[in-house]
Amino acid sequence: MPQRILKLKMHPYRTHNCGELTKSHHDQEVRLSGWVMRKRDHGNLLFIDLRDHYGITQLVVIEGSKYFNDLAHVKLESVITVTGKVINRIPETVNKELPTGEIEVAVLEYYLESPADPLPIQVNADRDLPEDLRLKYRFLDLRREKIHNNIVLRSNVIAALRRRMASQGFLEFQTPILTSSSPEGARDYLVPSRLHPGKFYALPQAPQQFKQLLMVSGFDKYFQIAPCFRDEDARADRSPGEFYQLDMEMSFVTQDEVFAAIEPVLFETFKEFSKHEVIKPPFPRIKYHDAMLKYGTDKPDLRNPIQISDATEIFRDSEFAIFKNNINKGAIVRAIPAPKTASQPRSFFDNMIKFAQSEGAAGLAYITFTETGEAKGPIAKFLKPEKLEEFKKTAGLSNGDSVFFSSDKALPAAKLAGTVRTHLGNELNLLEKNIFKFCWITDFPYYEYNEETKKIEFSHNPFSMPQGGLEALQKQDPLSILAFQYDIVCNGIELSSGAIRNHKPEIMYKAFEIAGYDAKTVDERFGGMIRAFKFGAPPHGGLAPGIDRIVMLLADEPNIREVIAFPMNQQAEDLLMNAPAPVDFKQLRELHIQLTPKAKEVEGKKTTQA
Numbered sequence: 001m002p003q004r005i006l007k008l009k010m011h012p013y014r015t016h017n018c019g020e021l022t023k024s025h026h027d028q029e030v031r032l033s034g035w036v037m038r039k040r041d042h043g044n045l046l047f048i049d050l051r052d053h054y055g056i057t058q059l060v061v062i063e064g065s066k067y068f069n070d071l072a073h074v075k076l077e078s079v080i081t082v083t084g085k086v087i088n089r090i091p092e093t094v095n096k097e098l099p100t101g102e103i104e105v106a107v108l109e110y111y112l113e114s115p116a117d118p119l120p121i122q123v124n125a126d127r128d129l130p131e132d133l134r135l136k137y138r139f140l141d142l143r144r145e146k147i148h149n150n151i152v153l154r155s156n157v158i159a160a161l162r163r164r165m166a167s168q169g170f171l172e173f174q175t176p177i178l179t180s181s182s183p184e185g186a187r188d189y190l191v192p193s194r195l196h197p198g199k200f201y202a203l204p205q206a207p208q209q210f211k212q213l214l215m216v217s218g219f220d221k222y223f224q225i226a227p228c229f230r231d232e233d234a235r236a237d238r239s240p241g242e243f244y245q246l247d248m249e250m251s252f253v254t255q256d257e258v259f260a261a262i263e264p265v266l267f268e269t270f271k272e273f274s275k276h277e278v279i280k281p282p283f284p285r286i287k288y289h290d291a292m293l294k295y296g297t298d299k300p301d302l303r304n305p306i307q308i309s310d311a312t313e314i315f316r317d318s319e320f321a322i323f324k325n326n327i328n329k330g331a332i333v334r335a336i337p338a339p340k341t342a343s344q345p346r347s348f349f350d351n352m353i354k355f356a357q358s359e360g361a362a363g364l365a366y367i368t369f370t371e372t373g374e375a376k377g378p379i380a381k382f383l384k385p386e387k388l389e390e391f392k393k394t395a396g397l398s399n400g401d402s403v404f405f406s407s408d409k410a411l412p413a414a415k416l417a418g419t420v421r422t423h424l425g426n427e428l429n430l431l432e433k434n435i436f437k438f439c440w441i442t443d444f445p446y447y448e449y450n451e452e453t454k455k456i457e458f459s460h461n462p463f464s465m466p467q468g469g470l471e472a473l474q475k476q477d478p479l480s481i482l483a484f485q486y487d488i489v490c491n492g493i494e495l496s497s498g499a500i501r502n503h504k505p506e507i508m509y510k511a512f513e514i515a516g517y518d519a520k521t522v523d524e525r526f527g528g529m530i531r532a533f534k535f536g537a538p539p540h541g542g543l544a545p546g547i548d549r550i551v552m553l554l555a556d557e558p559n560i561r562e563v564i565a566f567p568m569n570q571q572a573e574d575l576l577m578n579a580p581a582p583v584d585f586k587q588l589r590e591l592h593i594q595l596t597p598k599a600k601e602v603e604g605k606k607t608t609q610a
Contacts (some may be wrong), residue, residue, distance in 0.1 A: 506574040
């Protein structure tokens with residue numbers, strides 16, 4: 001290994017980074033450090049692409065140089081330091097794709113800082129690799145240009161969000177990580193207490209109670225880049241274990257004022273970090289009921305022009321027995337247009353039926369309208385001509401269009417229609433390109449009925465204010481009560497849930513009573529907040545847009561793990577740090593924990609395999 005040679009008045013590692021040298025540095029002697037990204041041996045000349053966080057600089061080594069042989073054999077991703085002279089490239093060798101593409105550095109001195117072993121994954125090319133391999137060697141994966149840029153983007157987005165929140169007078173506070181368990185919809189991560197045998201902390205699913213307590217404490221505007229922990233399964237837009245959100249809360253505000261506070265933050269951030277068009281505030285507001293009718297989801301992608309309509313009455317007295325019988329049993333019918341598909345081959349419609357069946361449906365009825373207006377398809381004959389014409393108008397159909405139908409109880413019919421709408425939008429390439437479309441979903445039901453438990457449950461957030469207050473809870477059918485709850489959605493991705501909060505103890509007791517919690521349970525589970533509300537609580541509200549999902553949209557990544565530095569895999573495993581992992585008996589004993597026979601058996605198998 002060559003000895004380190006240090007010239008006086010020169011930094012031991014670098015005078016410049018690998019992304020800043022240009023023709024203005026011609027003939028200067030410089031020092032660079034970085035990773036060996038690529039090598040090209042032309043016999044009498046050796047070219048090396050040296051990479052650091054900032055960019056890439058091409059090194060050139062002439063045959064006969066004392067370092068030619070060493071550099072010819074240095075392994076890719078080894079870390080080296082070189083001293084050399086900046087020279088301008090001849091015109092035909094200029095690389096316009098690189099900021100440093102007009103120069104190269106002729107190596108005069110070289111030192112190997114850290115040799116690299118043979119690489120388990122390729123770093124210098126953006127190729128598809130098995131995800132588990134990428135996560136096991138995440139430190140290498142993060143060197144790849146695309147994923148590296150995603151993490152830089154994430155940092156810059158968070159900094160921009162902080163800047164914009166502070167400019168509106170929001171103060172940033174940190175809330176506890178070790179707290180108590182609360183019924184927020186997902187499973188808690190529990191932490192056993194060594195000092196209090198048999199008792200557990202919970203990692204917060206969100207800083208919900210603490211941010212409300214900050215409002216009760218007299219702070220007017222709070223925000224936090226908050227870590228949240230939920231023991232739930234992975235999805236493309238949800239990472240298991242932990243995620244981060246822009247948590248915010250405001251006192252003495254209406255729903256409109258919460259919207260007005262966050263809309264410019266999101267609009268300006270998306271404008272700053274994307275070249276796509278971003279719809280300007282105020283964002284469209286869609287009531288939950290209307291969203292489920294028109295889009296079949298409370299997370300509508302407004303880039304998709306398809307709008308679902310209700311076709312229940314058209315089929316109520318029709319000769320199509322399946323739908324007619326369903327309707328008589330309380331079902332509904334939803335119609336999903338498929339623009340300009342009447343001339344599609346039969347295979348298109350067969351594939352749509354197969355798609356619906358893959359989503360759990362028995363099938364998918366359809367009608368096509370030819371360019372001359374003739375209705376065709378398996379169920380067209382069951383509707384009278386005047387009914388078909390009436391339906392075309394109400395559904396907004398034109399000649400040349402097709403329409404698919406879903407029939408079931410209200411929620412499953414809406415969900416299938418929404419899934420078919422999304423599938424058609426993608427299949428027919430209907431989505432508007434290069435645009436971010438935000439919308440608010442408002443007026444969520446306060447409660448929902450759980451068919452499995454046969455009980456009424458909170459549908460969204462137990463700490464939100466019911467519309468109509470205490471009187472609504474006392475006099476209305478619980479399932480008819482709406483809440484001051486809202487979601488903000490962008491391109492079909494839910495960024496945030498939020499609400500105007502319930503700040504009155506008597507309303508909270510009654511709300512929880514309807515959901516099956518007596519006053520004693522409420523005092524035990526939410527004692528801190530209930531006590532606080534009894535000493536003067538301001539009306540308040542807020543929301544918490546997800547950082548991971550914001551960056552995922554801005555980076556145009558379909559998978560949220562591509563914008564998280566060290567994510568878990570879909571099985572909630574950290575393959576890099578080998579977590580979760582067994583702990584020794586001494587630790588378990590200190591925590592007063594004894595493993596079940598099943599847990600011992602699983603641990604024994606893993607130990608044997610290892």
